[in-house]
Amino acid sequence: METPSARWEGLPSWLLTQTAGHAQRLVSDGFASVGARGYHYRLLATLAEHGPASQATLGRRSGIHVSDMVATINELADEGLVERAPDPSDRRRNVISMTAEGKRQLRRLEKQLAETQERLLEPLSLEDRARLTDLLSTLLAHHNSRGTPEEPWR
Amino acid sequence: METPSARWEGLPSWLLTQTAGHAQRLVSDGFASVGARGYHYRLLATLAEHGPASQATLGRRSGIHVSDMVATINELADEGLVERAPDPSDRRRNVISMTAEGKRQLRRLEKQLAETQERLLEPLSLEDRARLTDLLSTLLAHHNSRGTPEEPWR
DNA sequence: TCCGATCGTTGGTCGCACCAACGATCGTGC
């Protein structure tokens, strides 16, 4: 941008979305350097945390929409990081599980992610980092709770 | 999400992008309630601040990519909020200016935006709001300066 | 057995950001 002072540049919502844009860029560049993107990490991490599950369950656990889950699993399965097997006890379902290579990839992604946090917070002191995390957690909890208010009007 | 504690949920980059997601949603809902979106506000605000200009100049001032500028101006021109006139002194250029209705719309958008900031920061005290703004400004300035490093390696 | 719920899948939409290429026009150096 040519002008360092536009009307909106001091607004909290602007500061937030712009800073988040930088964060997003750092994170996805980090993931891209290992040939992955955000959804890949989230799916692998979810599998590592709760073990194999159906696509619908993985969607609920990871916050990835079921329809995006299909593509994500396709991509990871093509790379041999994840396996899709029919669930014998319910023919509607697939059971998704991580391969050994998938676990290695997850370790790489987590390493990238840790380095990214460092780069992101670089100019802040430890105290400031804690303060920022606190403030953002407060904000996020607040808006998440008001999030999908479970049809509150019915 | 089903699980309240995924691996990544404490990461600063996650807190940042998620909170920013809420902010974005609040802002665009506010704009949408007046029939606009983010680019419309940014363009109108830029026009109000610096006056009429060519599309390329507006792009540099607002941070909106030239190619997106075309569509944005088309939309605003269709609504009669903005006018596109050939620049007599340079036949490559169009001069874009705001109409009276455009100014009214900008006032509506700014009102929406102010209300949105309030909703966004609702759970924070005034001190916390200032702290958050400071921390985000520091982070943003840091990453912006390292932003497009002006071919630093040449 | 029937009916509503769930599962996976396809093929869209939207917003923001960015890129390549093109013809038209401009302006500077020669």
Add this chain to the structure above:
DNA sequence: GCACGATCGTTGGTGCGACCAACGATCGGA
């Protein structure tokens, strides 16, 4: 005076994240 590089507007893409509607197949409870 003219040729060439830069600039301008425009078109038609890309990517990512998030979400939606609809469909056939399957399941399970009444």
